[in-house]
Amino acid sequence: ETGVTQTPRHLVMGMTNKKSLKCEQHLGHNAMYWYKQSAKKPLELMFVYNFKEQTENNSVPSRFSPECPNSSHLFLHLHTLQPEDSALYLCASSHLTSGGGANTGELFFGEGSRLTVL
Amino acid sequence: GQNIDQPTEMTATEGAIVQINCTYQTSGFNGLFWYQQHAGEAPTFLSYNVLDGLEEKGRFSSFLSRSKGYSYLLLKELQMKDSASYLCAVLDSNYQLIWGAGTKLIIKP
Helix, strand or coil: CCCEEEECCEEEECCCCEEEEEEEECCCCCEEEEEEECCCCCCEEEEEEECCEEEEECCCCCCEEEEEEECCEEEEEEECCCHHHCEEEEEEEECECCCCCCECCCCEECCCEEEEEC | CCEEECCCEEEEECCCCEEEEEEEECCCCCCEEEEEECCCCCCEEEEEECCCEEEEECCEEEEEECCCCEEEEEECCCCHHHCEEEEEEEECCCCCEEECCCEEEEEEC
16 A cells, blocks of 8 residues: 555544544655644644654644554544534645754645544 | 635636635745645645746646745646645744645536
8 A cells, every 4th residue: 555544434423432543654754644624624733743752732622632653653532522523634644854853844645534423 | 823815716617727826924934835635535735836936837837926925826728627626835934834725626618
């Protein structure tokens, strides 16, 4: 496989359920991201992992819990979600420049996990 | 605050030319990206501009004016497969990507 793979592609869950989204990248990148995409809104950055270390947490509610066991895998654990959390959750990866670890900007996205919270 | 503005939706005819504009106000500037996203698919990279001027890549071109905080994506010889959303994003001084809400382009025969 190549690129960025996300599973599941679709998920329906109740507010009391616990589920996880999975992302895997086969590009040798050293940074991985979770984004939330809602209709007609800009992509919202949720979490960033650089070299497996979390470097960004953009005021995301604690009902979203990321996990990055290695540079190729990223999880988003979900629990007690709200209906307004229904959205497309996109995983992305990128290459960081050496030294300063600055994001080069070009992101490679997975096709997303469409989440519906009932 | 930081802001990226682009039209919500545009319609064009197959074979024609369309220009999608993007204006930005950000804390610093380290480049501007355009991504294409077909419905139900992943966004994919189209172009990157960091210097003023026009970058051409086949039927697609991207223009940047840093002094005006302005960019456009120009699509020529439109094809039905070009129907998609086009996302503008700016890399700010902290190397964070600031995203626009996207422009949905509808191509009619």
